[in-house]
Amino acid sequence: DTAVSQTPKYLVTQMGNDKSIKCEQNLGHDTMYWYKQDSKKFLKIMFSYNNKELIINETVPNRFSPKSPDKAHLNLHINSLELGDSAVYFCASSQDGGGLEDRVGEQYFGPGTRLTVT
Amino acid sequence: AQTVTQSQPEMSVQEAETVTLSCTYDTSESDYYLFWYKQPPSRQMILVIRQEAYKQQNATENRFSVNFQKAAKSFSLKISDSQLGDAAMYFCAYRSPWGAQKLVFGQGTRLTINP
Numbered sequence: 001d002t003a004v005s006q007t008p009k010y011l012v013t014q015m016g017n018d019k020s021i022k023c024e025q026n027l028g029h030d031t032m033y034w035y036k037q038d039s040k041k042f043l044k045i046m047f048s049y050n051n052k053e054l055i056i057n058e059t060v061p062n063r064f065s066p067k068s069p070d071k072a073h074l075n076l077h078i079n080s081l082e083l084g085d086s087a088v089y090f091c092a093s094s095q096d097g098g099g100l101e102d103r104v105g106e107q108y109f110g111p112g113t114r115l116t117v118t
Numbered sequence: 119a120q121t122v123t124q125s126q127p128e129m130s131v132q133e134a135e136t137v138t139l140s141c142t143y144d145t146s147e148s149d150y151y152l153f154w155y156k157q158p159p160s161r162q163m164i165l166v167i168r169q170e171a172y173k174q175q176n177a178t179e180n181r182f183s184v185n186f187q188k189a190a191k192s193f194s195l196k197i198s199d200s201q202l203g204d205a206a207m208y209f210c211a212y213r214s215p216w217g218a219q220k221l222v223f224g225q226g227t228r229l230t231i232n233p
Contacts, residue, residue, distance in 0.1 A: 033220065041157075041207055045220035056220055088161060096219070106153075107213075107221055109163035 003027050004110040006091050012116045013081055021076045021113045023091030031055075031096050032074040033107065034066060037088040046089075049074055050096070081117045088112045120145045122212050124224035131200045132232050138185075139195045139227045141210030147171075151213040152186065152193045153221070158206040166208070169193065170215075197229075205231045 004025045013019050025032065033056075034046040048056035049068040063079045074091060091110040122143045131137035143152070154166040169177045169186050176184050181198045197204055210224040 035221075041226045043209065043221075043223040043226075045222075048220060058220075090163060092163075092221075106165060106168065108165075109155075112161045112163075114161075 004091060004093055004108050006089075006110040006113050008113060009111060010114050010116075012118065014118055015081055015083060017081050018077070018079045019081060019115070020078070021089055021091075021115075023074045023076070023110055025072055025091075025093040025108070025110075027093055027095070027108060029093040029095045029108075030071055031094050032068065032071070033092040033094075034074065034076050035090040035092060035109075037090060037112070039087070043090070047074075047076075078115075081115075083117050086115055086117045088114050120147075120150075120212050120214070120222050122210050122222050122224040124208075124210055124227050126227045127225070128228045128230070130230040130232055131197075133200055133202060135200055136196060136198045137200055137229065139197075139208050139210075139229065141193045141195070141224055143191050143193065143210070143212050143224075145191070145212065147214060149215050151215060152184075153211040153213065154182070154184070154195045155209045155211060155223075156204075156206045157209065157226075158203075163209075167195065200231050202231050202233065205229060 007022045031050045033048045037043045046060050047066040052068045065077045068074045090112045092107040094107045150171045152169045156164045156166050167179045183196045185194045207226045209226045211221040
């Protein structure tokens with residue numbers, strides 16, 4: 001009964017390849033996110049989808065393309081992988097209301113996908 | 119844009135002692151959420167505690183408590199009776215309250231527990 005799951009957990013690939021990471025949440029949340037954690041452990045938002053609609057797109061190269069087929073799934077496709085893309089990618093989800101309600105806005109994270117580009 | 123700063127890259131504490139991790143943030147908003155997340159070596163991000171800015175009372179979850187100073191924009195985490203399982207990276211995070219909003223994270227503090 002995992003709340004937020006990601007596949008794969010580890011991904012090793014060569015420069016120039018195209019790869020995808022999948023995320024699924026069974027919490028019934030309406031918002032999903034992708035975060036990137038770099039080698040210095042710094043976490044930064046990449047994208048956010050609310051009910052399948054892209055609402056946050058932070059200065060991410062257009063080699064990265066998120067896709068949300070339904071509100072329980074958010075996938076990340078990366079084209080032409082570069083060495084600098086090596087990182088841990090986290091998917092998260094939350095239930096967002098209109099204000100400061102209890103538990104609203106808490107983000108639940110998946111286990112992360114460690115991507116290594118060689 | 120909001121920013122979050124954790125000025126202690128590393129901290130260590132003796133088992134059973136108390137330790138405080140610091141966090142400051144910058145925002146022009148009057149309402150917001152603040153969080154502490156724990157990331158053990160397994161890399162799973164675990165929510166430790168949350169604080170709503172409109173609440174004056176400091177949040178508490180078992181051995182974890184916060185000292186929220188809104189005017190000073192400070193949000194420190196106190197861990198009492200430290201246990202070996204508390205060893206992890208700890209991240210402070212800020213979130214605006216309205217709609218679907220991103221978390222803005224600090225740089226993290228690595229906490230070591232000495233037996």
